[in-house]
Amino acid sequence: MKLNYKIxxxxxxxxxxxxxxxxxxxxxxxxxxxxxxxxxxAEDFDEFKEKYEDSQTYDLIITDLNLNESHGNEVIDFIRDEKHILTEIFFYSANSELSTTKLANSSRITFYQLDGQDYHKELQNSIIEVINLTIAKFQNIVTMRGMIMQETSSLDLKMEEIVRKQLSNPYLEEHITPLLNTIFDNIFANAKEKYERAEKRKVKDILRDNVLFNSSQKIFALGAILEIMKEENFASKYNDEVILIRNQFAHSELKKNEQGKEFFKVKGEEVYFDKDFCKKIRRDLNNYINKINTIEKKIKSVK
Structure with missing residues (x-):
């Protein structure tokens, strides 16, 4: 599922x-x-099969029982018996035979019997209930940590590519030179500090070491480049809303209070891990993915 949801x-x-x-x-x-x-x-099993073979990845499959010349149980048997995949399935019908329909595998299937005059509204509510359950399964610490690490790593690579291209952009040379001087000064200061740490030969200092041009340097450079390009400088907010969250998941211990609610301990404060926190993470990641993609497109459009 990650940041995408496919049905x-x-x-x-x-x-x-x-x-x-x-x-x-x-x-x-x-x-x-x-x-x-x-x-x-898709309107029938054959069209479903064709589209499924093209995509292969869905978070939810929704199917009616009666599909013109085919049936929804063919969809389910194809997924369970032929593909051996346990994708969540929502299986519905106005036909009373729904509950007695023979299936290759009935696990992770929600059966819904259409009933009443406003069945479209009932159908919508029931589908959304199933979707919310799939989201809830996704919102656990292990899955969220993996998603955050993957998405932020992808953003880091995009930022590095933007910085690399713009630092060598001849049209920005006048503005880039002072930025490069600052970056080299920072690297020299870090390198000097590293040399002094190594000279003391203390293991604990070395184990805490980072790469010279670390994430902070990249974010600083990106912010400066955004200002040179006269674009919104979102570097500082990115650090607070993405990098800090990544570090919480990577290094902070997940604890529980007396009521059983999970939280991170960050600088003495409790940051609660719940559906609202997960929703905020998705919102912020998508926000910066869109911002960075926009900057990439602007750079590529300049000849």
């Missing part, structure tokens, strides 16, 4: 107004949780 919805009436509205509402719900949402649709 494939199999329904023979998928292009009708009620279902188009349902799709938009489901998409809006996920976007409000700060996911990048992609919803594929």
């Amino acid at each position: 494939i919805w199999v329904e023979d009436k998928i292009d009708t107004r009620p279902f188009l509205s349902l799709i938009e509402n489901v998409k809006s719900h996920l976007e409000n949780e700060f996911f990048n949402v992609h919803i594929d649709t």
